[in-house]
Amino acid sequence: MPSRDRVHYFGAGPAPLPTPVLEEASKVLLNYNDSGVGITEISHRSADANAILAATQKALRQLLDIPESDGPDGYQILFLQGGGSGEFSAVVLNMVSAWVGGKLKEVGGDEAKLAEVVKNQLKLDYFVTGSWSLKASQEAARLVGGEHVNIVTDARKHRDGKFGVIPEQSTWSATSDKDSTALTYYCDNETVDGVEFQSTPTGHNLVADMSSNFLSRPVEVSKHAAIFGGAQKNVGTTGITIAIISNRILPPHAELAKPELLRKLGLPVGPVVLDWPTIAKNNSLYNTLPIFDVWIAGKVMERLLQIHPTASGPKIAGQQAESDKKSQLIYSTLDSNSNVYHVVPDKSVRSRMNICFRVKGGDDAAEKAFLKGAEERGLLGLKGHRSVGGIRISNYNAVPVAAAEKLAQYLQDYAKSA
Template sequence: MVNRSDVHYFGAGPAPLPTHVLEEAAKVLLNFKDKGIGICEISHRSPEANAILADTKQALATLLDIPDDYDILFLQSGGSGEFSAVVYNLVSIWVEKKRAQIAQEVGDDNDEVLKRLRKAVDEELKLDYLVTGSWSLKASQEAARLVGAKHVNVAVDARKSNDGRFGTIPDESTWTLTSREKGGPAFVYFCDNETVDGVEFPQFPKSLVGEDAPWVCADMSSNFISRKVDVRKYAVIFGGAQKNIGNTGIAIVILRKSLLPPVAQYASPDLLRQLNLPVGPIVLDYPTIAKNNSLYNTLPIFDVWVAGQVMASLVDSYGAKRIGGQEEISNDKARLIYDTLDKYPDVYRVVPDKSVRSRMNICFRVHGGDADKEKQFLADAERRGLTGLKGHRSVGGIRASNYNAVSLDGASKLVTFLNDYARGA
């Protein structure tokens, strides 16, 4: 029998979880707080479930120093569901804001308001996407499917400057963001860390800063709680839990409360239908989820509990450093692995440009991508207890996912193997 301690798992998701959390999870699955029933059996509306929600929110707010004017939501959509949710919600706000402006100009002539609003939607509605990898590409495609390609402005497609492949983030001076002089986009969307392609934004884009900055939505599924984040720069941050935070089953959304009623008003479903715009499902409706404390429908409380335990352990471990403590370790592990790969350019080639290398998903090729040699590399690694290193099926190669639950010891053992393999290659 293989012991858990003998294996270091580098899979990209579902990703490894801290062993102490899993050990406690095994207990509460059978008997939660001495109630004689498991955590998966308690009511999602019980006091215990509400306490789990509150504790998990507090742990995340503490880690990331989330301001009081932001809300935290839990949904069952996964990250891909949020590709749609940000469109449904923020387009609805944009439409209602535009309708109110027009109504103020023309008064109570509803036919004229609708006529001008249709024209505004047709000519002005734009959603800006920074496409730097496979997941932001999927998000932009979903937006085009929902509202039509004419409304989706791909402000940057990183493949165009890299021989048709992802692996860079072009200079901001080349981005074609929707002009703020013309009202700007409904939002700007980017994926902070591209799991498939190993590309991570080294910092928040400078062109998205300023008093008149557009609403920024970021997918942080694969680098959530791995480094400091200035939450105030974002309108919406979301992530699937199954990378750094917990197990598959929930998405976590951090959003400005000003995007919720009564501050923000949403277009009515009838108006959206008149404009040929989509009406989103209620389980992705941010006002509904927020109003019901994420309990509009049956929330998987066990998944929230796991996420809460992971985050609470980080709070306990790093104290005043908060997420900065985890950031230091994440950076150290990534540096160890990249430095080793760079030592052997004849054997290893890191896929993304050095300026945008992901700390979370380290993508590289062995012997120029020779299929047989990469297969042998994976087999040799597995014999040493280093598993989950196969690259995404769409790009191949090797991928070492360096999530929080990968220990420094695990990263060091991977480095030892990389050295041994290169010397014997």
């Protein structure tokens, strides 16, 4: 029966959290801020809850250099429920509403003309580079119809039917008219397939899923219309989803399509809890927000600011250096034992967060033995996603350097004995 300090957990999400944060959490559960009331019990409209919300937003702004302004260049930080999968839908519902609102203005309010514009022009561009962006593109097709979804690239077509590469930009087929592009969607890091974008792709109305590499490197926020991520990897617990939304797609800078208009056009009207303008207008307190989960995220962020102080430049740089160091150690150990290990994705797109590989060409007995040996050393959560098999080392922020070193040692030892 292992204690917490005897194991290292490499699960892909929910992911490990820093022990000091969990220790503090275990206290505030019973009594927050000496109020005699626990943090899950306090009102989301109390002064304590508002302070937690503000502190978490402030820390995130600092870490990722998120522009703060009421003007069109500013960004709002929202907390929602429903996870990344909820945002797969929210992205479509909100971006399409903003696009249609803009077009209505262009056609001078002529609804017949607008219907033609929607039918002939509306396009949602998707980069499909792994299991999650594939799912997001399928949700878009379900919501607005496949005829409006354009696949900029399907990475599987460039590599034996399986994910593991980001095709060359010269092969991409984005919608040619940017005025038709309601959104361009990409998943910055594919958790299942271990594929990570090495730079921000180009695209109009850019939307990014950063669920599994959030807070591990700087982000070019101002290139995006929206960025979102489930919190349960690098940031916190499963209960909240973070969204960073450009003012350009929110009122008063954007005019949104009214529900009755969307219905007439055969376009979906979204649930109010996924409506970014409503959530932004209410500073994430439209309905009851799980404040405990926001508090956890805030503590994780404040801790990053403390343990990796940076004199200049983006404040996330220190954590980036640590993430790079850990992933380089593991990849180099895998590469130097290439007779036993085979990294799944191409070298040029390897994820620093989710390191996917096979043991002895995917031999079932060998992979089971590998996992068993790891478990004996207290190295847990290494099984690959059920849809692809193999081994996956998730190298999130709360995985200490010492854990990565212990794992690298095991990789070395297993290879020698295999």
